[in-house]
Amino acid sequence: xxxxxxxxVSLLLVAAAVLPACGPTPTxxxxxxxxxxxVKETVVVPVTATPPPPLxxxxxxxxxxxxxxFQLFWQTxxxxxxxxxxxxxxxxxVSKGTEVAERMKAWEPGKxxxxxxFMKPDDLANLIKSxxxxxxxxxxxxxxxxxLAKCPEEYLKTAQxxxxxxTGALYWRSQYTLIYNTEYVKNPPKSxxxxxxxxxxxxxxxxxxxxxxxSGSGRxxxxxxxxxxxxxxxxxxxPIPLAELEKKPEYQDAIAKLKDFMTYCKIANEPTNxxxxxxxxxxxIACYAMDYSLWSISQGTMPPTIAAGSLSDGMPAGSDGYLxxxxxxxxxxxxxxxxxxxxxxxxDQQIRLITEMWQYTGTDIEDKVPDVVWRKIPxxxxxxxxxxxxxxxxxxxxxxxxxxxVLLPK
Numbered sequence: 534x535x536x537x538x539x540x541x542v543s544l545l546l547v548a549a550a551v552l553p554a555c556g557p558t559p560t561x562x563x564x565x566x567x568x569x570x571x572v573k574e575t576v577v578v579p580v581t582a583t584p585p586p587p588l589x590x591x592x593x594x595x596x597x598x599x600x601x602x603f604q605l606f607w608q609t610x611x612x613x614x615x616x617x618x619x620x621x622x623x624x625x626x627v628s629k630g631t632e633v634a635e636r637m638k639a640w641e642p643g644k645x646x647x648x649x650x651f652m653k654p655d656d657l658a659n660l661i662k663s664x665x666x667x668x669x670x671x672x673x674x675x676x677x678x679x680x681l682a683k684c685p686e687e688y689l690k691t692a693q694x695x696x697x698x699x700t701g702a703l704y705w706r707s708q709y710t711l712i713y714n715t716e717y718v719k720n721p722p723k724s725x726x727x728x729x730x731x732x733x734x735x736x737x738x739x740x741x742x743x744x745x746x747x748s749g750s751g752r753x754x755x756x757x758x759x760x761x762x763x764x765x766x767x768x769x770x771x772p773i774p775l776a777e778l779e780k781k782p783e784y785q786d787a788i789a790k791l792k793d794f795m796t797y798c799k800i801a802n803e804p805t806n807x808x809x810x811x812x813x814x815x816x817x818i819a820c821y822a823m824d825y826s827l828w829s830i831s832q833g834t835m836p837p838t839i840a841a842g843s844l845s846d847g848m849p850a851g852s853d854g855y856l857x858x859x860x861x862x863x864x865x866x867x868x869x870x871x872x873x874x875x876x877x878x879x880x881d882q883q884i885r886l887i888t889e890m891w892q893y894t895g896t897d898i899e900d901k902v903p904d905v906v907w908r909k910i911p912x913x914x915x916x917x918x919x920x921x922x923x924x925x926x927x928x929x930x931x932x933x934x935x936x937x938x939v940l941l942p943k
Contacts (some may be wrong), residue, residue, distance in 0.1 A: 589869050591622040592648040597630040597656050598854050600748075600804070602828045606890055611877070619876055621869060630656030637665050637859060645862035649870040653749060653852040654692035657701050658926055666860035668867055670874070671699035677871040678702065680878035683896035687770075692855065694772040694924035700857050702874050703895035705886055707851025708916055709753060710823040711842040717817040724846045725761035729790055732797040740807045740819030741798035744936025748804050749852040752929040754820055755791055755936060757849035757921050762787035765925040772925035788939075796942045808834050820844070822851045823910065824892040843911070847921040854895065 599607060604627060612623045630652060637645065637660070652660075660667060668674070671681055671689045681689075684703040691697060713721050717738070722728040732739070742750040759765065763783040766772050778784045799816050801807035808829055810816035829835035856877065858870045876882060880901055883894040887902055891910060894902070899913050923929055932940075 586865070588865050590620060591624065592866060592869050592873065593624045593626060593646060594649045594651060594873075595626045595628050595633055595647050596651045597628055597633055598651050598653045598852055599627070600822075600825055602825055602832075602890065603892075610885065610889070611882075614882070615873060615876060619872060621873060623873075630659060634660060634663060634665060637861070638663070640859070640861040642861050643863050645859045647859055648862055648866045649873060650855075650857045650859065651704065652701075652855050652857060654855065654923070655749070655752075655852075655926070655929065657697055657855045657857060658693040658695035660857075661695055661697055661700070667698075667700035668858040668860050669699045670702055670858070670871075673699065674871060677868070678875045678878070680875050680896065683878065683898065685897060688853070688895075691770070691924065692853075693922075693926040693929065694766070694770070695926060697855075701855035702857070702878065704854040704856050704877055705895050706853050706893040706913075708823050708893055708920065709750070709757070709820055709849045709851050710826070711818070711844055711848075712821055712823075712826045712839055713818040713842065714811065714814075714816075714836055714838050715840050716836070716838045717814075721818065721840075721842050722844065723842075724844050725758055726846060728844065729758075729794055732794055735818055736797045737799055738815065738817040739794075739798040740810060740816040740821070741795060741800050742804070742807065743800055743802055744932045744940055746801075746803055750804065750821060751936070752932045753849035753851065753923060755932050755940065756923050756925070756929060757820070757844075757847050758791050758794065759784070759787045759928075760921055761844075761846040762790060765928050770922070770924055772927060775925075775927045775931060778928070792940055792942075795940055800941065805834075811835055811839070820849070824851075824890055827891045827909070841910070843916075843919060845919060848916070848919050850920055850922045 594607075596604065596607065607625055612625055615621050615623055633647065633650065633656070637647070650656075670678060671684075671686075675682055681702050688703045688706075689697075689699055689701065692701060711721060718735070722731055742748055742754060744751045744755060756765065763778070763781060763786075764773070765778065799807075799810060801810065801816075804821065804825065807816060807819060807821070811819075812835065823841060826835060826839065826841065830837060830839055856874050858867055858874075878896055880896075880898055883896050883898055884902060886892050887894055888906055893913055893916070
């Protein structure tokens with residue numbers, strides 16, 4: 534029995550071993566081989582940016598303001614200094630405001646060849662009224678011209694009563710004073726009214742410029758005289774229309790007084806003629822630009838016995854100096870012109886202006902001016918209260934156009 538059981542178990546074990554070998558072939562295991570796919574790399578090739586073209590090193594400056602003294606100052610002081618400090622060469626040209634305006638009218642955008650203008654207030658006002666485009670400097674370009682912030686804001690807003698739209702940078706403030714030869718005039722007048730009342734004392738020896746003179750004094754003197762008797766502007770400085778003035782009896786009286794006063798004067802065509810008369814002893818007293826008068830003493834073209842005084846009812850402003858940039862020039866020249874303007878408004882250049890040329894600065898830096906200057910000329914704070922800005926352009930235009938016919942002695 535045990536043997537039989539053992540035999541059966543053995544047979545079963547043999548069968549279990551044989552059966553798998555006799556069954557179907559097992560499915561082979563699938564082997565997946567991952568082959569790495571090369572990734573295409575993005576190669577960044579550095580691109581060298583094209584540098585902007587270098588700024589010009591040469592500009593053209595046209596001056597419609599300066600007299601002989603400042604034309605010399607430009608040529609001997611300003612131009613060499615700009616060349617040395619900024620590396621910018623200035624081609625300096627003297628011209629007239631009317632000629633420059635006609636030339637600028639013909640420019641196409643970006644084609645202008647005058648890069649910086651130095652002008653009288655009248656010339657700047659005429660460009661604005663003629664819609665000839667200029668670069669707005671204040672307050673837009675304080676980034677390029679930070680020294681412009683030192684200029685009195687009222688002068689950056691208006692010139693001769695015209696809104697100049699921030700297009701002019703004030704370089705200097707020119708001032709008229711009473712000038713007289715102490716050899717002949719011992720007790721000068723203290724006001725225009727007194728000057729008129731005492732006119733007979735100096736008959737034939739009062740210097741006066743023709744109304745149509747190239748010199749701005751031809752308009753400044755009548756303006757200050759008439760304004761002493763009847764205001765030509767409103768309290769806010771805005772001009773009173775000429776038609777409105779002409780209806781006032783006091784205006785007509787002031788014009789009559791001016792015509793009468795001029796019969797006592799020695800009329801000069803230009804400043805050089807008046808100074809020749811001073812040197813010859815023919816002219817004893819006049820009202821003229823302080824800077825030119827004092828400079829002329831040093832040049833020997835005015836007597837050393839000349840003194841300066843003031844008139845309490847108004848001394849005319851001279852031809853203040855404005856720097857402007859035409860809009861229709863290449864942009865790169867505008868940048869260079871702004872560098873030059875900022876340099877000319879620097880403290881160093883402004884102090885040189887007053888110490889060498891006796892011209893009041895365009896920037897408010899009176900506290901930085903050497904005390905020796907104030908021993909010779911009044912401080913600005915003393916002049917400003919009696920300063921008469923020629924804000925009524927309609928009146929000055931009338932003097933220029935009609936003055937020779939209406940005012941000059943027949």
